[in-house]
Amino acid sequence: MFSKILIANRGEIACRIIHTAHRMGIRCVAVYSDADADARHVAMADEAFHIGPAPSSESYLKADKIIEIAKESGAQAIHPGYGFLSENTQFAEACEANNIVFIGPPSSAIAAMGSKSAAKAIMEKAGVPLVPGYHGDDQSPDTLRQEAEKCGFPLLLKAVAGGGGKGMRVVERMEDVDDALAAAKRESKNAFGNPDMLIERYLTQPRHVEIQVFCDQSGKGVYLAERDCSVQRRHQKVLEEAPAPGLSEETRKAMGEAAVKAAQAINYVGAGTVEFLYDVDGSFFFMEMNTRLQVEHPVTEMVTGQDLVEWQLKVAWGEPLPLEQSQVKTRGHALEARIYAEDPDQDFLPATGNLRYLSTPDESAHVRVDTGVTEGDDISIHYDPMIAKLIVWDETRDQAINRMVQALEHYRIAGVKTNIRFLHALADAQPFREAELTTGFIEDHRDLLFPKSKLDTHKALVLAAGFVLEQRKSREVISTDPWSPFARQNSWRMNSEYAQPLQLQVGDDIHDLKILERDDRYQVYVGGSVYNLTMRLDDDYLQAVINGHRISVHGNLHNDQLVLFYEGDTFNCTLYKESYGFEEMAGEGSLAAPMNGAIVAVQAKVGDKVKAGQSLVIMEAMKMEHAIKAPADGVVTDIFFAEGDQVSEGAELIAIEVTEEEAG
Ligand code: MV4
Numbered sequence: 001m002f003s004k005i006l007i008a009n010r011g012e013i014a015c016r017i018i019h020t021a022h023r024m025g026i027r028c029v030a031v032y033s034d035a036d037a038d039a040r041h042v043a044m045a046d047e048a049f050h051i052g053p054a055p056s057s058e059s060y061l062k063a064d065k066i067i068e069i070a071k072e073s074g075a076q077a078i079h080p081g082y083g084f085l086s087e088n089t090q091f092a093e094a095c096e097a098n099n100i101v102f103i104g105p106p107s108s109a110i111a112a113m114g115s116k117s118a119a120k121a122i123m124e125k126a127g128v129p130l131v132p133g134y135h136g137d138d139q140s141p142d143t144l145r146q147e148a149e150k151c152g153f154p155l156l157l158k159a160v161a162g163g164g165g166k167g168m169r170v171v172e173r174m175e176d177v178d179d180a181l182a183a184a185k186r187e188s189k190n191a192f193g194n195p196d197m198l199i200e201r202y203l204t205q206p207r208h209v210e211i212q213v214f215c216d217q218s219g220k221g222v223y224l225a226e227r228d229c230s231v232q233r234r235h236q237k238v239l240e241e242a243p244a245p246g247l248s249e250e251t252r253k254a255m256g257e258a259a260v261k262a263a264q265a266i267n268y269v270g271a272g273t274v275e276f277l278y279d280v281d282g283s284f285f286f287m288e289m290n291t292r293l294q295v296e297h298p299v300t301e302m303v304t305g306q307d308l309v310e311w312q313l314k315v316a317w318g319e320p321l322p323l324e325q326s327q328v329k330t331r332g333h334a335l336e337a338r339i340y341a342e343d344p345d346q347d348f349l350p351a352t353g354n355l356r357y358l359s360t361p362d363e364s365a366h367v368r369v370d371t372g373v374t375e376g377d378d379i380s381i382h383y384d385p386m387i388a389k390l391i392v393w394d395e396t397r398d399q400a401i402n403r404m405v406q407a408l409e410h411y412r413i414a415g416v417k418t419n420i421r422f423l424h425a426l427a428d429a430q431p432f433r434e435a436e437l438t439t440g441f442i443e444d445h446r447d448l449l450f451p452k453s454k455l456d457t458h459k460a461l462v463l464a465a466g467f468v469l470e471q472r473k474s475r476e477v478i479s480t481d482p483w484s485p486f487a488r489q490n491s492w493r494m495n496s497e498y499a500q501p502l503q504l505q506v507g508d509d510i511h512d513l514k515i516l517e518r519d520d521r522y523q524v525y526v527g528g529s530v531y532n533l534t535m536r537l538d539d540d541y542l543q544a545v546i547n548g549h550r551i552s553v554h555g556n557l558h559n560d561q562l563v564l565f566y567e568g569d570t571f572n573c574t575l576y577k578e579s580y581g582f583e584e585m586a587g588e589g590s591l592a593a594p595m596n597g598a599i600v601a602v603q604a605k606v607g608d609k610v611k612a613g614q615s616l617v618i619m620e621a622m623k624m625e626h627a628i629k630a631p632a633d634g635v636v637t638d639i640f641f642a643e644g645d646q647v648s649e650g651a652e653l654i655a656i657e658v659t660e661e662e663a664g
Pocket residue numbers: 131156163164165166200201202203204206207208229230232235277287288439
């Protein structure tokens with residue numbers, strides 16, 4: 001077996017590979033960009049080499065540099081993970097030319113699946129079912145028109161050079177064929193440099209079912225059941241599962257055998273996935289083959305009890321497949337949810353920022369978390385915004401769904417927007433529980449997937465007030481620093497005659513609360529109602545009783561930003577202050593970016609004397625400019641960014657030493 005391998009990847013998949021390699025006693029060499037010096041995959045590896053600046057084109061895609069590092073470090077093989085260089089034929093060839101094992105298929109197998117029409121021709125010859133249509137070389141308008149007529153409607157035009165849903169166009173009627181073909185060819189020429197088209201019958205309610213295959217170097221192949229990945233958004237998988245609900249044993253076997261035939265037709269070696277369109281009537285058709293380990297491989301591992309990275313390493317070393325087809329068994333049901341840094345309320349716009357608070361569900365035989373990040377890491381613009389994969393297993397699909405819903409409730413993130421609430425609604429939606437799986441699932445059920453908040457605003461505000469009070473109290477006791485901002489907050493130490501005011505901002509609304517304390521019991525006045533509140537805070541966990549209703553939430557208070565976590569949902573508010581007077585700033589003396597954005601102008605330099613209210617930095621976000629102003633008179637001691645820099649919300653921009661006598 002290899003004694004040392006290099007992992008040419010980052011994030012969760014690099015960590016995933018290192019985990020198995022270490023379990024097998026194999027040393028791991030990591031590579032990293034400027035952005036990843038402190039990344040988890042670097043910390044996990046036995047050694048790591050810097051390969052360049054943050055953009056992947058200058059780091060994780062630098063094939064030559066990575067091969068040099070493999071040679072220098074004595075790694076015998078390179079695992080490419082997924083993405084980056086994993087399906088790059090030149091990279092696979094370059095490994096071979098340098099006597100380094102590429103942990104993946106031969107470059108000829110990668111190349112064979114690169115063109116949709118060539119792939120279809122190979123599959124047709126091997127007897128793998130194809131969607132009826134045309135995939136010939138003759139691209140003359142007359143031939144294409146005749147083939148369209150033969151195919152029937154609706155039909156789908158697909159770019160030969162496209163993939164992953166790019167370059168597709170539905171045509172409903174014969175009259176539209178000529179125009180649609182001309183437009184599709186133009187688009188494909190522009191997008192892929194190749195105007196050639198395939199024609200296929202358009203399936204209107206298909207499911208995406210894919211088979212995990214494995215082949216060893218002797219040409220033997222097995223399939224490890226299937227995954228249903230129908231729940232997608234713009235061709236991005238969101239939830240995956242194994243096995244595919246409702247698939248008959250017969251279909252599973254026929255699909256599995258077709259997939260192995262497909263792999264063998266291109267002399268495949270290693271882990272591969274054959275994707276099929278699965279139609280309502282039980283028929284299935286070859287779609288494409290992915291010549292790598294896929295993101296969603298863990299669901300297959302959970303139901304088969306096999307470690308696919310271990311299989312990859314064994315096959316790459318030249319060992320036979322660990323199991324015969326008859327020994328491959330599945331048990332129970334597994335689901336995977338992809339946790340992304342994105343904002344479902346802004347059309348899933350990718351989000352960036354610092355993972356200032358990160359709490360994950362406990363791992364067990366039922367729950368697995370594959371991630372490449374830890375608390376405090378930045379989610380940057382440079383790479384895929386996936387934060388983690390949450391994988392659950394149970395005996396039945398229904399129980400697995402319950403596990404997923406629960407595990408999502410235990411996944412808490414503050415500092416970066418995520419799709420956790422969306423995933424929670426998705427997994428818990430009745431049509432999903434009923435396995436109403438089609439590729440249109442998310443579009444068809446939008447009403448269920450953007451639910452109203454579970455907490456009513458008043459109760460959420462009462463909990464927020466409670467959290468702030470309890471946390472300040474607990475810190476007050478241990479704080480002996482008279483300059484601590486908590487020590488100065490002595491108005492929080494309440495007594496029976498005194499009603500403490502608190503303003504909380506939620507969105508654009510400012511809520512005025514009044515809190516009265518009597519013997520560890522509180523009365524919270526908000527919006528004309530009064531709530532009785534008792535509570536206890538353990539670290540970040542608040543157990544509260546509001547008017548006899550016991551509710552528990554987790555929370556994170558960072559500067560003036562409070563996030564409460566409740567049943568997969570988050571409640572965000574800001575401790576509102578009219579104006580940032582001098583008092584508040586004295587303890588901090590720094591200014592942070594109020595949102596993600598770009599620095600447009602820096603209007604001060606180190607050593608400048610500045611006046612309260614003077615504009616120091618101009619930021620731009622969402623096409624709007626925002627001035628960052630001095631909170632008090634003082635002297636600029638540090639400037640952390642320059643014009644043109646991108647900054648994340650909360651990043652410290654500028655530091656000021658407040659003028660002494662003013663502080664008095
Ligand atoms: C199709 C189809 C319906 N009929 N082909 C999208 C990705 C690409 N690999 C193939 N895709 C499709 N091909 C025929 N003949 C519907 C899709 C499709 C789809 C497939 C799998 C998962 C999600 C999808 C979302 C939209 C369309």
